[in-house]
Amino acid sequence: MPSSISGDNPRYAALREASHRQSRIFDWGTDGKGQPLKVTELYGSNTFNDRVMKERLPKKVYARLHESIKRGEKLDKSIADEVAQAVKEWAVAAGATHFCHWFQPQTGLIAEKHDAFLDIDDEGQAVERFSGSQLIQSEPDASSFPSGGMRSTFEARGYTVWDPSSPIFIMEKPTGKTLCIPAVFISYYGQALDQKAPLLRSMESLSNAAVKVLKLFGNETVERVIPTVGVEQEYFLIDRAFYSLRPDLVSGGRTLVGSKPPKGQELEDHYFGALKQRVQAFMNEVEYELYKMGVPIKTRHNEVAPNQFEIAPIYETASVAADHNQLLMETLRSVSRLHNFAALLHEKPFAGINGSGKHNNWSIQDSDGNNLLSPGHTPAENLQFLVFLTAVLKAVHKRAALLRMSIASSGNDHRLGANEAPPAIISVFLGEQLSEILDNIEHGMPTKATEDRVLGLGISLLPTAARDNTDRNRTSPFAFTGNKFEFRAVASNASISMPLTVLHAAVAEALGEMHEAITNRVHDGTEFKQAVIEVVRQATSETKAVRYEGNGYATEWVDEAARRGLPNLSKTPEALAQMVTPEALAFFKNTGIFSEEEVHARYHVQLERYIKDCEIEIEALKGMVQTQIFPAAYEQQELLADSITKLVTLLKLNPEAEPAKAQVAQLHNCAQAITELQTCLDTLNNVVAGLEQTDELADKASALATKVLPAMADVRKVCDELEDVVADHFWPLPKYREMLFIS
Numbered sequence: 001m002p003s004s005i006s007g008d009n010p011r012y013a014a015l016r017e018a019s020h021r022q023s024r025i026f027d028w029g030t031d032g033k034g035q036p037l038k039v040t041e042l043y044g045s046n047t048f049n050d051r052v053m054k055e056r057l058p059k060k061v062y063a064r065l066h067e068s069i070k071r072g073e074k075l076d077k078s079i080a081d082e083v084a085q086a087v088k089e090w091a092v093a094a095g096a097t098h099f100c101h102w103f104q105p106q107t108g109l110i111a112e113k114h115d116a117f118l119d120i121d122d123e124g125q126a127v128e129r130f131s132g133s134q135l136i137q138s139e140p141d142a143s144s145f146p147s148g149g150m151r152s153t154f155e156a157r158g159y160t161v162w163d164p165s166s167p168i169f170i171m172e173k174p175t176g177k178t179l180c181i182p183a184v185f186i187s188y189y190g191q192a193l194d195q196k197a198p199l200l201r202s203m204e205s206l207s208n209a210a211v212k213v214l215k216l217f218g219n220e221t222v223e224r225v226i227p228t229v230g231v232e233q234e235y236f237l238i239d240r241a242f243y244s245l246r247p248d249l250v251s252g253g254r255t256l257v258g259s260k261p262p263k264g265q266e267l268e269d270h271y272f273g274a275l276k277q278r279v280q281a282f283m284n285e286v287e288y289e290l291y292k293m294g295v296p297i298k299t300r301h302n303e304v305a306p307n308q309f310e311i312a313p314i315y316e317t318a319s320v321a322a323d324h325n326q327l328l329m330e331t332l333r334s335v336s337r338l339h340n341f342a343a344l345l346h347e348k349p350f351a352g353i354n355g356s357g358k359h360n361n362w363s364i365q366d367s368d369g370n371n372l373l374s375p376g377h378t379p380a381e382n383l384q385f386l387v388f389l390t391a392v393l394k395a396v397h398k399r400a401a402l403l404r405m406s407i408a409s410s411g412n413d414h415r416l417g418a419n420e421a422p423p424a425i426i427s428v429f430l431g432e433q434l435s436e437i438l439d440n441i442e443h444g445m446p447t448k449a450t451e452d453r454v455l456g457l458g459i460s461l462l463p464t465a466a467r468d469n470t471d472r473n474r475t476s477p478f479a480f481t482g483n484k485f486e487f488r489a490v491a492s493n494a495s496i497s498m499p500l501t502v503l504h505a506a507v508a509e510a511l512g513e514m515h516e517a518i519t520n521r522v523h524d525g526t527e528f529k530q531a532v533i534e535v536v537r538q539a540t541s542e543t544k545a546v547r548y549e550g551n552g553y554a555t556e557w558v559d560e561a562a563r564r565g566l567p568n569l570s571k572t573p574e575a576l577a578q579m580v581t582p583e584a585l586a587f588f589k590n591t592g593i594f595s596e597e598e599v600h601a602r603y604h605v606q607l608e609r610y611i612k613d614c615e616i617e618i619e620a621l622k623g624m625v626q627t628q629i630f631p632a633a634y635e636q637q638e639l640l641a642d643s644i645t646k647l648v649t650l651l652k653l654n655p656e657a658e659p660a661k662a663q664v665a666q667l668h669n670c671a672q673a674i675t676e677l678q679t680c681l682d683t684l685n686n687v688v689a690g691l692e693q694t695d696e697l698a699d700k701a702s703a704l705a706t707k708v709l710p711a712m713a714d715v716r717k718v719c720d721e722l723e724d725v726v727a728d729h730f731w732p733l734p735k736y737r738e739m740l741f742i743s
């Protein structure tokens with residue numbers, strides 16, 4: 001008798017474990033007076049925030065630090081020691097034993113190298129020490145971070161430098177507390193090695209361009225313009241017992257085989273449904289941890305797919321939002337373990353079921369707190385709004401290919417265009433109201449009367465109308481939602497820095513062009529308002545192709561977009577190649593984001609990453625087929641063969657005759673499937689072997705996308721057919737119906 005029947009099929013053990021799982025009890029506990037802890041008491045309690053700074057720093061030092069943070073300027077080195085002293089005292093009092101520069105290398109994850117506060121003084125006594133220079137700069141031995149060859153090992157110096165715009169915080173784990181200093185990671189020559197440095201550069205570039213435009217409109221008080229970002233993060237939760245039994249999830253984050261469950265998301269009964277107790281306890285603890293670090297989580301709910309969820313914060317300055325999204329992903333992963341869940345952040349963990357994205361809600365705000373993408377109350381304000389709005393259109397139109405590049409990853413390729421997520425074609429949805437207004441401006445006669453009408457009526461009516469605009473288009477990768485844009489095609493697993501960096505640079509470029517066009521017209525004697533409306537009109541007509549109000553999931557759109565000349569880069573390798581076109585190199589250089597060398601390095605890192613992702617999946621799939629799926633299929637074959645042998649022997653039958661015939665047919669099918677699986681596996685191996693000669697990374701990546709992935713899909717197809725016929729107790733891999741519905 002196969003051993004699994006007697007109950008030691010690990011999958012059955014996992015099923016028992018998951019079905020009997022008790023929810024981890026978690027509540028926030030009480031404050032000093034025995035009252036339930038309030039969010040206002042918890043929030044930011046582990047951050048070196050403005051209140052703490054004020055309390056702990058000498059008045060003058062506080063004032064200077066506060067100013068440089070507010071203005072986004074470099075810290076005055078002369079106060080570094082005093083700041084460090086205060087930070088150390090605060091952290092040690094809170095129980096921190098170590099400090100680290102907390103940064104974001106190009107792996108998409110967080111890096112931290114811990115140093116103890118411990119030092120030994122001249123008398124051999126232990127003391128706690130933390131200097132200004134340690135606060136400001138550190139030199140991690142970071143030669144194994146991807147740098148695209150920018151730091152060969154003999155010149156492996158990379159530095160992390162404190163980014164004061166993002167609050168210092170204490171990371172609290174059950175195993176200890178660490179002071180984290182948000183930092184950028186740069187090479188000895190100042191080249192960006194991380195995700196954060198380019199983001200900060202892009203924010204500066206955007207601010208400079210936007211401030212110049214605001215000054216045209218007579219704004220005398222504005223000092224800076226900052227992009228604001230609120231990220232809706234989607235993820236899946238499955239029981240950890242199942243996760244551990246899936247080599248594909250453990251090594252690559254997505255299931256490489258798995259037959260469709262009898263019930264998927266057809267009933268749409270999960271969306272906004274009641275939270276299960278275990279899930280709610282998990283979310284509570286995630287929020288608890290994030291609140292302490294000052295991450296302003298606001299919403300949580302069930303998503304469309306079974307066991308899929310969403311969490312979203314209140315929006316913040318883009319660079320802080322980027323840090324906080326990293327903390328959020330990290331916290332989802334670490335807290336999930338405590339609750340015996342695995343948090344899946346991959347873009348497409350399950351085929352045939354909605355994937356996960358990260359909707360980047362994005363706007364720009366001036367230093368007086370005005371949202372520049374919010375329609376104003378007066379015609380003049382609305383004119384200014386239209387400049388910023390059409391600048392975004394220009395940006396997305398001109399740099400669509402680079403925006404696509406910025407969200408490219410092996411994971412996101414499985415989601416984009418999968419009939420649930422925006423296509424790889426980048427277009428903008430504006431909604432009926434704004435579209436009509438822009439159309440009017442475009443076609444309006446260039447006579448004074450028409451313009452007055454547009455300025456006086458059409459546009460000044462805009463505030464209430466556009467703000468209440470609820471006809472959201474969920475199928476658009478880049479949609480205007482009243483007073484912000486929502487970049488919806490961003491990958492769930494990736495840092496938001498690169499998409500934001502490209503967006504900011506592109507908008508900065510567009511604002512620069514518009515500023516110049518307006519100024520030139522005014523210089524030539526055109527009245528200011530007239531000059532602005534002409535430039536807005538021009539921007540409107542030149543960006544028409546990128547505006548699309550229809551269904552982005554429809555196949556017609558693919559043809560329509562091609563007719564309009566919009567890029568449709570469905571695979572990562574071709575999207576990444578956009579980075580290094582002469583035009584893109586010039587764009588990055590002119591906007592101050594990347595030198596040519598930095599772009600090439602990044603291209604290299606990204607290609608390598610793509611190749612590694614694919615190679616890991618290939619190995620995982622081959623291993624599962626060879627060591628788990630074939631053996632299960634053989635057991636099934638043996639079961640049938642045994643049964644037939646006994647049947648024909650006992651009844652002295654010809655196997656071709658009834659009633660043995662039906663079982664023999666099943667045996668044939670099973671054997672056939674095994675043969676077919678072997679054929680598909682051989683094909684996969686051959687295709688992969690064929691790549692060994694390919695040295696050029698770009699060629700390899702593109703062959704993986706176009707040849708290897710389809711060969712993997714063929715292997716999967718047979719595996720899924722087998723899953724449907726092999727006896728349940730032989731099947732070793734947790735099934736979709738189990739992973740998605742039991743929690």
Ligand code: ADP
Nearest residue numbers: 228229230231312313314315361362363371484
């Ligand atoms: P939805 O209806 O799409 O859920 P919400 O108003 O709840 O829209 O916002 C979703 C996200 O957008 C939240 O993170 C929110 O903070 C963020 N958001 C709202 N206004 C802005 C803005 N001006 N800039 C950036 N993000 C914003």
Ligand code: MG
Nearest residue numbers: 232359361486
């Ligand atoms: Mg939204």
